Amino acid sequence: MEEPAPPSTGCRPACTRREEVRAVAGGWDPGAVLLDVQGVTRSLGGREILRGVDLRVRAGDRLGLVGPNGAGKSTLLRILAGVLEPDGGRVHRVQGLAVGYLPQDPAATQGGTVLEAVLDGFGELLALRRQLAELEDRIARTASRPSPAARGPRAPGPEGEPLQGLLDRYGRLQERFQQQDGYAMEARARQVLLGLGFRPAEFDRPPASLSGGQRVRLGLARVLVARPQLLLLDEPTNHLDVAAAAWLEDHLAAYPGAVVLVSHDRGLLARACNRMAELVDGRLELYAGNYDAYRRERSLRREQAAADYRAYQEERRRLEGFVARYRAGNRATQAKDREKKLERLEREAPPPPPPPPPLPRIRLDAGSPSHEVVFRLEAVGHRYGEGPWLFRNLRAVVRRGQRIGVLGPNGAGKSTLLRLLAGDLQPVAGQVVRGDGVRLGYLDQLLGLTDPRRTVLEEYVAATGMTVAEARHALARFLFRGEAVHQPVGSLSGGERSRLILARLAALRANVLILDEPTNHLDLETREVLEEALARYPGTLVVTSHDRAFLEPLVETIWWVEDGRVEQAPGPLSRWLAARLSQRAEPAGPEAGTTLIQPPPRGPAAGVAGQAKGGAAEGGPSRPAPAGNLSRDRLRRLVQQVRSLEEVIAQLEQEQAGLVQKLSDPAFLARGGAAVASAARRAESLARELEARLAEWEGLSQLLEQAAVPGRGREGGGAAALQ
Template sequence: MEEFVRRYRAGVKARQARGRAKLLARLERVEAPASGPRGPRVTLTAAGRTGREVVRLVGVVKRFGDRTVLDGVDLTVERGQRIGVIGANGSGKTTLLKLIAGRLVPDEGWVIPGEGVRMGYFAQGQEDLEPDRTVLDHMLMVRRLSPEEARRHLARFLFQGDEVLAPVGRLSGGERARVSLARLILMQPNLLLLDEPTNHLDIAARTALEAALSEYDGTLIVVSHDRYFLDTVCDSLWVVEGGKVRPFDGTYSEFAAQRQSEQASEAAGGSGNQARRPDDGTGGARGDGRPGSGAVPSARRPDREHAARARRLAAQIAAIEADIARWEKEKQRWEAALADPGLYADGERAREAVQAHRAACEALESLLEEWERLLQEQEQLQAQAQQAQAQVHQAPAHGQTPG
C-alpha cells in the first residue's frame, strides 16, 4: 500500500511537471457546474434547508421484550453534522436510526424532528424495497419522472436496458443496494439516515457513493463498520454501547487512536493519570469544555472550521488512496486473467475480462484525478493557514488604526 502511494505521488509530480496548466484546466472543467457527470459520478443534493436543530432525542428508552436496547438517550443533531454511528453487533445502531426515522416508537422519551426536515432512510439489508416491483417502479414511486429520465438516472447506478424492468426481489444484494441509493438520491433528503450502505457494494459503487456523500451538504447520520468509509464521509461519531450513545467530536481514526492511547496508558498502570477519559460522553471530546449535547458542528470559529476541513481532506485522501490500492489490485487481477491464453477459448468470458479490465483502468484514472485535486486542495489549505499565521505575527502590537 505504501509503495503504491509513493509510486503514485511520484507519478503525480511527473505529470504536474509535464503540464500543471493542463491539469488546472482540467480541474476547472471538472469544477464547472455545467460539466456533466464523469464516470459513475452521482450528485446528492439536499432540497430545502432545515432549521438549525434537525432532530432531538430526549430520554429515549427502547425495549424489545425484557431486553432494554437503548436506555436513556439524549442527543441533538444540528444542521450540517456528519455523524458516523459505530458499535458492536446488536448494540442498537439500527434501533437508534429507526427511532430517528420514525419507524420505531420509543417506550419512554421523545424523538423530536426539527422544522423542514425531509428524511431519506436507507434500511440495513434493503428491507424496505418491494420485491415484486421493478427497479424502474421504485424510481417512479418517489418522484414524477419520465421513464426516459428514470432510465438515465438508473444508468448512473449501472442499470442498463432491460435490467430496469427486473423485479427487485430477483436482484443480488449489491444490485438492491444500488436501487436503494438511486431512489434515495431522487428524494433529495436534507437528513440522510444510512444503515450500513456499503455492505454488498462493489468498489465502483462504493467509490461513487463516497464521492456523492462527500459533496452532500445536508445532515448525515450513517451506520458503518467500515473505517475508510467513516473517515471519508463523517467528521464526528456516536458510539453505541451498553444502551448509551456517546458523541465523539472527531473522525473514526482519531477515535481509534484515542482509544488505543487510553488502553495503552491503562495497561501501563495509569494510576497517576487521573481518569483522563476525553470521550466520556459529555461531548467535550477535545477537552474544549463545551457542554454535553453532542458533537456540535465545528464551524463556530474559523480555526475550528479550518481544522475540520483539513481533517476531512486528510481523511478523504487516505480513503481515496485505499481505493486506488484496491482498484490497482483489481486491475492486476484482470491483467493476469487476460494474459492467460486459455481465456480466449471462451468468447463470453474473454469479453467480460476485457470490459472489467477497462472499467478498472477507467476507475483508476478518475480516482487519480480526484486524488490530485484533493492533494492540491490540501496544499492550498496549508498555504492559507501559513498566511493566516504570518498575518497574526505581523499585526501591530498596539492595535493603532491608521488614519
C-alpha cells in the same frame, strides 16, 4: 518447482524478524515460493471466470486480491486452499505447507466453549501437549518403581521403555513445545478473541449460541491462533467493528507467514498488504506495494497502455496512407516495404486498452435546508421485549450540517439508534422529535424495498413520482440501462439493490441522510464514488459503517454505542480510534444503562448535548479526559502502576527462566514424573500470567505515550517520568 528443505523448527524467544519468518513459514527463507499457480482455469454456470491464472505466493507475502464483484476472487481463493479443484492448470504447494483458510461463511463449530473452539485451532501444539501429559504419567509410573536407581535409568519400565528413553523423548517434545510458544497457547487464544471483539464473559459460551457474525469472528480467531505458514482470508473484516478491524490490520501487518486476502476494506489493504493482485476478465495482474501503491501504479499502467495504443494507431494510419498513395506510382518499392512494416506492426499490435469500468454517477442534492435543530432526543430509551436496555435516558440534539458516525460493537444498538432517528422504530421510552423542514433519506442495512415483484423501473417510479422517461434517464446514471430496468427487484444482487436505493435517495433531494452500512455489497470503485458524493453533500449526515476508509473523510463527530451507553467524541476517526485503543486499560466508566453524550465544542458544528442517568441537565457530566488531557494525579497513578507492573514482570520472567532451565535439565527430569508435571504446569500458568501482565503494561504504556510523558519504556526506567 524446487522445494527448499526446512532446516529447523521454531525459533527462540529472542529470535530476529528473519528467524521468526523462517519459523512460521516452516523454516523457509522470506521469498521462498510456497505456492505456485500455473495456467489455472475455472468455469461456473457455463461462464469462464478464471482464464489461465498464474500466481506465485512467497514466504513473507501479504497479498491483497481485488476485482469487481463476481470476478471470481472467492473461487480463486478456494482453489488456492484446495477446497475447489481447477478445470485446468496446476496448483503446486510446498510439501508440508500448513494452510489456514477462512471462507466468508465458515461452518459452525459444535460443542465445547468459544475458548475451547479457538484452542482447537492450535492443532499440532495440542497434540504435543497431550503427548507431554502422557509422557509425564509414564515417567511418574516408571520413576516410582521400587529402587529405580538400583536398576539403572536404562532398565525397562513397566511398559517396556527405560526411564532414560522416556526422559529423552520428553526433553525433545518439551523443547519443540516451548519453541512454538506452547505454554502461551491459552493466553494467545484469549488475546486474539479480545482483539476480535469478544468479551471475557463470552469465552465460556457454546459456539452454537453465537450469531452469524460472531461465528465468522470465531472462525477467524481459530485460523489466526494456529499461525499457519499460509493464511487465506475471504473478507476477514466482515462483522468486525472498527476497533477489531484496526486490531486485525496490525496483526496481519506483523504476520510473519504468507497471507492472501480478499477484501473490500481499503484500510486493511493499505495497512496490511505488501503486494496486490487485480482479477479482471479472468486474469490476474500483479502489483508491488499496498493498495495505495496499486491504485497509483494501475492508473499509470492504464495511461501508458492508452498512449501505446494511440501511438500504434497513428503509426498504422501513417503506413496505410503511404501504401495507398504510392502503391501504383514510382515509389511502389517503398510502398511494398511499408506494407511489410504494416504487417509486422499489426502482428505486434498492443491490445486496445480496456474501457474504464462503468461506475454510477451519484449526485446528492440537499435542496432547501432544514431548520437549525434536526432531531431532539428526549430521554430516549429502547430495548426489545424484556431484554436489556440498548440505551436509556438519551438526551441529544442533532443540528443542521452535522456529520455523525455511529460506531460500536456488533449488536450494541447502532442500527436501532438510526431506525429511531429515521422514524422507522418508536422508542420504548422518551421520544425523538424531528425538526421543521426536515426531508429525510434513509438507507436500511437490510436494503428493504417495497415489493420484490416490481421491476426496477416500477419501484423507482413509485418512489419518486417521475415519468417513465425521466425515471429511465435517472436510472441510467446508476447503471440500470436497457432491459436492466425490467428486472424484478427481488432478483437483484446486493450491489444492484444498493445502487437502486442510492438512486432513490438521490431523487429525494433529502436534506438529512441516515445511512446504515451504505457500502455493503458495493465494490471498491463504487464505494469511492459514493464517498466523493457524500463529501460534497451539504446536508446533515448520520452514518454507520465498518469501512474506516469510507468514514475517515466524512464524519466529524463520533457516537460510540456500547454497554447501554452512547458516548460522543470529536473526530477524525483515526485519532479517536488510536485514543480508544490506548485507553483500553482505563478503569470502567459509569454503570451500564447510563448515557453520556458530551456536548461538542462551541461553534457552528455544535449540536449534541447529553446527561448521565439521573436526569442532569443537557451538557451533563463529561467523559474521562482523553490520554493527552490526563490530570497530574492520574498521570502519577499511571506511572506508579507501570513501575509496579515492570517489577512484577521482571520477577515473572526470572521465575520463567529458572523453570525453563530446570525443565531442560536431565538430572531434574530423572527425579520423577510428579515433579516434572508440577513444573510443567507452573510453566504453562506462568506463561499465561506473563502474557496478561505484558498486555496490561502495553495498555498503560500507550496511555502514558498519549499523554506525552517522556522516557516511557521498560528499558531505561520510563516509569520515573513523574517523581
